[in-house]
Amino acid sequence: MTTVSAERLATTFVEFADTLVDEFDLIDFLHMLTDRTAELVGAAAVGLVLADKDGRLEFMAASSENAKLLELFQLQTHEGPCQEAFRTGDPVINVNLGEATSRWPRFAPRATATGFHSVHAFPLRLRSQTIGALNVFGDTTGGDFDGADVPIVQALADVAAIALLQERAIHRGEVLTEQLQGALNSRIVIEQAKGAIAQVHQISVDEAFIRIRTYARGNNKKLTDVAHSIVAGQYILPEPS
Numbered sequence: 001m002t003t004v005s006a007e008r009l010a011t012t013f014v015e016f017a018d019t020l021v022d023e024f025d026l027i028d029f030l031h032m033l034t035d036r037t038a039e040l041v042g043a044a045a046v047g048l049v050l051a052d053k054d055g056r057l058e059f060m061a062a063s064s065e066n067a068k069l070l071e072l073f074q075l076q077t078h079e080g081p082c083q084e085a086f087r088t089g090d091p092v093i094n095v096n097l098g099e100a101t102s103r104w105p106r107f108a109p110r111a112t113a114t115g116f117h118s119v120h121a122f123p124l125r126l127r128s129q130t131i132g133a134l135n136v137f138g139d140t141t142g143g144d145f146d147g148a149d150v151p152i153v154q155a156l157a158d159v160a161a162i163a164l165l166q167e168r169a170i171h172r173g174e175v176l177t178e179q180l181q182g183a184l185n186s187r188i189v190i191e192q193a194k195g196a197i198a199q200v201h202q203i204s205v206d207e208a209f210i211r212i213r214t215y216a217r218g219n220n221k222k223l224t225d226v227a228h229s230i231v232a233g234q235y236i237l238p239e240p241s
Contacts, residue, residue, distance in 0.1 A: 008040060009040065009152060012036050012040060012156075013159075015032075015036070016029075016032075016033075016036075016159055016163075025216075025222045025223050025224065026163065026183050026186075027060075027061070027183060027186050027187060027190060027223050027224055028213065028216070028217075028222070028223040029160075029163055030048055030060050030061040030160060030163075030183075031061045031062075031063075031209075031213070031223075033048065033061070033134075033156065033159065033160050033163075034046040034047060034048055034061050034062055034063040034067075034134075035063050036156075037063075037134065037136065037153065037156050038063045038136075040152075040153075040156075041136060041145075041149065041152075041153060043063075043136045043137060043138055044064075044115070044116060044137050044138055044139035045062065045063050045064045045066060045067035045116070045137045046062065046063045046067065046134065046135065046136050046137070047059070047061070047062040047063070047067040047068065047070070047071040047082075047134075047135045047137070048060050048061045048062065048071075048124075048132065048133070048134050048135070048160065049071060049074075049075065049082050049086070049132050049133050049135075050124070050131060050132035050183065050184070051086065051130075051131050051132055052184055057075050057082065057083070057086055057132065057133070058075070058184050058187075059071045059072050059075060059187070060132070060183065060184070060187055061187075064206060065204070065205045065206050066114055066115070067135075067137060069114075070110065070111055070114055070116070070137070071135065073106075073107065073110050074107055074135075077106045077107060079104045079105070079106060079107050080104050080107035080111075080121075081095065081104075081107075081119050081120070081121035081133075081135055082121050082133040082135050083133075084121065085121035085122060085123045085130075085133040085135075086123060086130055086132065086133045088123075089123050089125060089130045090123065091120065091121065091122045091123065091150060091154060092119070092120060092121040092122075093120050093144075093145055093150060094118070094120065094144040094145055095118060095119050095120070096117065096118055097111045097112050097116060097117055097118060097119055098112055098117060111137070115139055116137040116138065116139055117138060117139060117140055118137070118138035118140070118144070119135065119136065119137050119138070120135070120136040120145060120153070121133050121134065121135045121136070122134045122135075122136070122153055122154050122156075122157040123157065124157050124158070124160050124161040125157070125158060125161055126161045126162075131161055132160070132161070133157075134153070134156065134157040134160065136153065186224040186227075189224060189227045189228055189231055190209075190212070190223065190224065190227040192227070192230075192231045193208075193212055193226070193227035193228075193230040193231050194208045194209045194212065195208075196230055196231065197211060197212060197230065212226055212227065212230070
C-alpha cells in the first residue's frame with residue numbers, strides 16, 4: 001500500500017481531537033475511527049472489537065456491513081486476526097487470507113468468500129492492558145503494509161483506547177469496565193435502529209446507519225439517543241432532502 005500522507009494523517013488526528021471533548025459520543029467516535037482508518041490506508045473495510053467486563057470480545061463498529069458480519073463470525077468461532085491481536089497484544093500484519101486456512105480454518109475461507117484477500121489486526125492497548133482490536137481488511141492481494149504504515153495504524157488503534165478514558169468520571173479500572181459495558185449496550189440499540197430504518201425506507205443497513213448518523217450530527221444529538229428514540233417508535237427519520 002501507499003504510505004499515508006502527513007497531511008491526511010494530521011487532518012485525521014485533528015478531527016479526533018475535536019471529537020474527544022466533554023459529552024463526546026463514544027459509539028459515533030468508534031465508527032468514525034473505522035471509517036477514517038479505511039480511508040487513510042485504502043482498506044476495503046475496517047472493524048473494531050472491544051472486551052467486555054469478563055474479557056470476551058464484542059463487536060463495536062465497522063466501516064461496512066460486510067466487515068461487521070465477518071467480525072461477528074470471528075467472535076463466534078473464536079479464531080481470526082482480532083483474536084490473535086487481543087490475546088498477544090501484538091499486531092498481526094500482512095496476512096494473505098488465501099494462504100491462511102491452516103492458521104484460521106474457519107475464518108480464512110469465510111473472509112475470502114466475502115471478498116477480502118488480506119488482513120491486518122492491531123491491538124487496542126491501554127498501558128499494559130489490551131482492551132480490544134482494530135481489524136483492517138483488503139480486497140486485493142499485494143497490498144502489504146510497509147515499515148512506515150504499521151506504527152501509523154497502531155497509533156489510530158491507540159487513539160481508540162485513549163478515547164475510552166475521556167469521560168472525567170473514569171479514574172479506576174472498575175469504572176472503565178462499566179463504560180465498556182455501556183458502550184456494548186448502546187451498540188445493540190444502534191443495530192436495532194439500523195434495522196428499523198432499513199426496513200421502513202427499503203434501503204441497505206449501511207445506508208440506514210449513514211442516515212441515522214447524519215441526523216444525529218445535524219440535530220446536535222447523540223447517536224445512541226437517536227437510536228433509542230427510533231427503537232421506541234418515537235419517530236422514523238424523514239427522507240433525505
